[in-house]
Amino acid sequence: QVQLVESGGGLVQPGGSLTLSCAASGGIFRMFDMGWYRQAPGKQRELVAGISSSGSTNYVDSVKGRFTISRDNLQKTVYLQMNSLKPEDTAVYYCNRRSYYFTWGPGTQVTVSS
Numbered sequence: 001q002v003q004l005v006e007s008g009g010g011l012v013q014p015g016g017s018l019t020l021s022c023a024a025s026g027g028i029f030r031m032f033d034m035g036w037y038r039q040a041p042g043k044q045r046e047l048v049a050g051i052s053s054s055g056s057t058n059y060v061d062s063v064k065g066r067f068t069i070s071r072d073n074l075q076k077t078v079y080l081q082m083n084s085l086k087p088e089d090t091a092v093y094y095c096n097r098r099s100y101y102f103t104w105g106p107g108t109q110v111t112v113s114s
Contacts, residue, residue, distance in 0.1 A: 002027040002102045004095055009108030012085055020080040020108060022095030030073035033098040036080045038091035038110075049080060050098055062088075085112045 008020040020036065035050040049069035050058045057069050068081040078095050092107040 002029075004102060004105035006093060006095055006105050006108040009093060009110045011111045011113065013114050014086060014112055016085050016112070017081070017083045018085065018110060020082065020093055020095075020110075022078040022080075022105070024076040024078075027102075029076040034071060034078045034095060035098050036067075036069060036078070037094045037096060038089075039094070039107075040088075040091040043091075045094070047098075048093075051078065052098075082110070085110075087112045 003025045004022055006020060006022045008018060010018060012018055031053050033050065033052045035047050037045050037047050039045040046060065048060050048063050049067055051069045051071050059067060066082065066084045070079045071077065080093065082089065090110060090112050092109050094104055094107040096102055096104060
């Protein structure tokens with residue numbers, strides 16, 4: 001069973017940057033299409049960025065040009081570089097597969113506020 005642990009969140013001012021990491025244990029990580037998701041208070045969880053096993057990426061319109069997803073298959077880690085952060089980016093961020101989800105990790109809180 002694959003376990004996922006997210007880290008790197010925190011409090012940042014508008015316009016600031018953060019890099020999130022998601023470490024996976026177990027499984028053949030390099031074969032999985034992965035994604036970063038977020039859930040803001042009172043809202044449903046949404047996919048914000050995805051990366052395929054071959055490295056192709058896609059983003060929700062609201063983060064295009066500001067967020068970059070990447071992966072290191074040897075380290076079994078997925079990253080999310082977030083720049084030009086806005087208050088509406090405030091949420092708990094999670095990583096998981098694009099389908100056939102693993103058990104969700106604890107997530108990491110990102111708060112964008114002055």
